[in-house]
Amino acid sequence: xxxxxxxxxxxxxxxxxxxxxxxxxxxxxxxxxxxxxxxxxxxxxxxxxxxxxxxxxxxxxxxxxxxxxxxxxxxxxxxxxxxxxxxxxxxxxxxxxxxxxxxxxxxxxxxxxxxxxxxxxxxxxxxxxxxxxxxxxxxxxxxxxxxxxxxxxxxxxxxxxxxxxxxxxxxxxxxxxxxxxxxxxxxxxxxxxxxxxxxxxxx
Amino acid sequence: xxxxxxxxxxxxxxxxxxxxxxxxxxxxxxxxxxxxxxxxxxxxxxxxxxxxxxxxxxxxxxxxxxxxxxxxxxxxxxxxxxxxxxxxxxxxxxxxxxxxxxxxxxxxxxxxxxxxxxxxxxxxxxxxxxxxxxxxxxxxxxxxxxxxxxxxxxxxxxxxxxxxxxxxxxxxxxxxxxxxxxxxxxxxxxxxxxxxxxxxxxx
Numbered sequence: 001x002x003x004x005x006x007x008x009x010x011x012x013x014x015x016x017x018x019x020x021x022x023x024x025x026x027x028x029x030x031x032x033x034x035x036x037x038x039x040x041x042x043x044x045x046x047x048x049x050x051x052x053x054x055x056x057x058x059x060x061x062x063x064x065x066x067x068x069x070x071x072x073x074x075x076x077x078x079x080x081x082x083x084x085x086x087x088x089x090x091x092x093x094x095x096x097x098x099x100x101x102x103x104x105x106x107x108x109x110x111x112x113x114x115x116x117x118x119x120x121x122x123x124x125x126x127x128x129x130x131x132x133x134x135x136x137x138x139x140x141x142x143x144x145x146x147x148x149x150x151x152x153x154x155x156x157x158x159x160x161x162x163x164x165x166x167x168x169x170x171x172x173x174x175x176x177x178x179x180x181x182x183x184x185x186x187x188x189x190x191x192x193x194x195x196x197x198x199x200x201x202x203x
Numbered sequence: 204x205x206x207x208x209x210x211x212x213x214x215x216x217x218x219x220x221x222x223x224x225x226x227x228x229x230x231x232x233x234x235x236x237x238x239x240x241x242x243x244x245x246x247x248x249x250x251x252x253x254x255x256x257x258x259x260x261x262x263x264x265x266x267x268x269x270x271x272x273x274x275x276x277x278x279x280x281x282x283x284x285x286x287x288x289x290x291x292x293x294x295x296x297x298x299x300x301x302x303x304x305x306x307x308x309x310x311x312x313x314x315x316x317x318x319x320x321x322x323x324x325x326x327x328x329x330x331x332x333x334x335x336x337x338x339x340x341x342x343x344x345x346x347x348x349x350x351x352x353x354x355x356x357x358x359x360x361x362x363x364x365x366x367x368x369x370x371x372x373x374x375x376x377x378x379x380x381x382x383x384x385x386x387x388x389x390x391x392x393x394x395x396x397x398x399x400x401x402x403x404x405x406x
Contacts, residue, residue, distance in 0.1 A: 120367065
């Protein structure tokens with residue numbers, strides 16, 4: 001849908017939708033909130049919410065001021081297949097933290113999720129469904145979702161250690177050094193069937 | 204030194220020392236604060252600080268209400284050597300979070316470090332010197348400290364994902380499943396020389 005310029009009052013409508021979205025995600029979680037309910041709370045037709053923001057995950061990304069919308073980025077990272085997926089994921093994740101434009105937004109999201117239970121609930125559901133769910137659907141084996149969540153744990157910990165706590169020498173290491181160190185960890189989680197059962201077979 | 208019962212006023216003195224320690228660690232960081240300065244701020248002889256709390260890291264653990272003192276625990280975890288070190292570290296770390304008695308304290312420490320810059324500075328220095336420094340000193344190679352900090356990143360991320368964000372199915376997985384999944388990651392970081400340079404040789 002091509003945007004053809006803003007009508008008078010459009011930014012007020014967008015803001016009303018974003019405020020209603022933040023309220024709804026906090027009160028009902030990511031899974032519980034609906035485009036319809038958010039439109040009603042904002043006093044607009046749900047079709048207008050769709051028009052402005054597209055999908056629920058894009059609305060969540062806008063409402064939470066996430067620097068990227070997972071649904072817009074992950075398909076490209078996952079499409080080439082399991083081979084090299086660990087490296088693609090850590091490289092993209094690092095790029096969000098290395099850029100001053102997106103680092104502040106990432107930090108704000110992390111902090112609110114870690115101190116506010118309501119924010120944590122909505123973010124957990126969003127990450128579970130839109131990020132880890134997409135990753136897990138692209139990897140083989142019955143424990144794919146567990147392995148996707150282990151990938152998430154290493155990426156979250158990398159961000160906390162490197163950018164929040166700034167633990168050295170990890171904080172000062174070159175991005176490519178970090179990619180080289182962490183990509184095999186993610187790849188092992190992604191590709192390593194039998195992780196759950198202990199019947200491991202190393203690559 | 205054997206404790207022979209509390210004198211009148213002892214708990215007041217201990218509290219004064221702990222308050223002075225919290226102030227000093229926040230103002231000067233872990234590295235900058237000294238037993239001498241903390242004693243002076245509390246209006247007691249530094250020898251009394253030593254008497255009550257022993258070392259600076261034990262005083263930090265008491266002041267920050269850490270559930271364990273790293274200097275009391277890590278030697279036993281590291282002493283058996285590199286073989287199995289990853290498993291011993293993740294198993295012990297998980298035990299701190301699995302017990303209701305210590306989980307709340309771990310959570311409080313994490314949250315304060317993530318939202319207060321002064322708390323983050325002191326905790327970073329403490330972790331760097333007393334935890335990762337000790338781990339790094341027990342593993343081979345010129346990039347030992349980087350590899351120790353990568354171990355820290357996976358453990359921090361595991362705690363955040365499993366116990367704070369409660370990402371499923373990681374949050375509900377059995378502790379032994381988590382140990383089996385994460386121990387090889389830590390072991391690779393610990394044992395994998397050439398991580399920095401890219402001249403990797405897989406075990």
